[in-house]
Amino acid sequence: MTKKAQKSTQSLQIPKPILVTTSILKRISPQLTTRFAARLFTTPIKHKTPKREWHMENNSLTTSLLIPKLNKKIRVYCYGESKKRVLLVHGWSGRGTQLVKIADMLVNMGYQTVSFDAPAHGKSEGKTTIMTEFIASILELEKQFGPFEFAVGHSLGGMSILNAIRQNLHVKKAVIIGSGDVILDILEDFVKKLKLPVNYAGLLKAHFERKFGEPMENYAAHVAAKEVKIPVLIIHDKNDHEVDIKAAYNIHKYLENSELIITEQLGHRKILGNEKVIDSIKEYLEKH
Template sequence: MGTVMNDVANHAKHLLNQSGQPKRRAVPRVSPLLHQAEHEMIETGSGKIAVWHLLGARYADPPVLLVHGWEDDTSLWTPLIALLAERGRSVVAFDLPGHGHSEGDRCSLELAAEAILTLDRRFGPFAGAATHSFGGPAITRAMLDGLKLARVVLIAPPVAQARQFERAWRRYDVPEDLISAALALGHDEGRFFDLAAAAPHMQAEALFIHSADDAQCPANEGERAAKAWPGARFWGVDGFGHRALVQDDDIVATVAAWLDSSSAFTSR
């Protein structure tokens, strides 16, 4: 019996560790617009991260930071980069640790936050940030660790990391006893981040955007986090799933307006 319990515990630890290892694309992608940008590899505690700094006509203004989601890359931001460039805004985009052209094989929230803070020291202060999916809790973690932002957009953020892992494990048919053991271990070790619990400590003006048909990150959880974030606004849409939000012209226009001037936001 003891051997079986030890096997479950060992498999649970492995499952938790494996969940922090993103799968890379065979050929990393970069937003085509960033081929015009200054590109460099910047050292962080998890290795070098790939960074692109696109100067806008209003180059004296602080740049906007773009943070992609899990197993994604800067190509996600192509429509927003184009619109911000039209507005003359400078943009900093990067590949998270373990993603794209960045080094490493792991990407915890702590490593992501450390990368964001490294960029803030190099290019900041940032005027604001746009995030998608995993980028939302990553920027929130960075703000808990000292990042200062005037405004931030969180598009389809996962809120309760434990629930996110649980949903993912069930999608891959992980046995229930192993899921229970991994969740218990994760809670015991303090591995799970809850964006809604961190939200009351935030000071940036925040706009949450979530699609009602998002199966990966439920919209009701995003709304719960927005209600806990002082002064945050929640914009619920439908029909965009998880990723298409960042490709829609109206949503991208709203995000660009929010980042350029928070007073420009009008919900529909």
């Protein structure tokens, strides 16, 4: 494996104590193992804000917004002065300033960006969350800060935007970067990282469906895509080791009006700061 490939997979490593705990629980009880895995699956890691994002954080008007449906408060960042607004949505274990390079480009284009730390992320309340809480946050943000011209989302943020559009978020265009798709694929990838047998993905899926009372695949990106009529730009890297590129092709297949850009050697996160990617987004949003 090359150094570049090693670096791109480092973020996939599960801490050893968690793997040891999982291994012990697996020998004791599948039910306990499933509950432990479910807790891990819904608990994001809070990373420190890197220096490259400080100027966005420092120059944003920040506010705390209650999401009534969740009874949780989230941190909101309004960056730029324009009345024309664009919604930015980070991915799992991300934060509201993570799409900083895209935000800078949008502000230079004459927009204000509205982003947020999703529940249990960054400076927002809570320790656990799930995609439905991302969607609820997006829809409340539209009520309080909308209308939005466009929406740009990374990873789970991309999935959440497609689902929010299906639930009547109104934007003229959307951009999704490194978006996941099929929920069972996501769960299978997760249990693989925990070094659990693949059947635990099905056990986890059943656990969440009992808990939330609906099929998880209702929220698959391609399922939401069937009801999305606006133009959507899909960007995905060939060497994304966190979300397989097949997700991009499948979402593209189900969208009525979409363009697909495939990059190489940018992985899952470096793609957010790549100049060519940012130029492509700018060009797409400027098109009539």
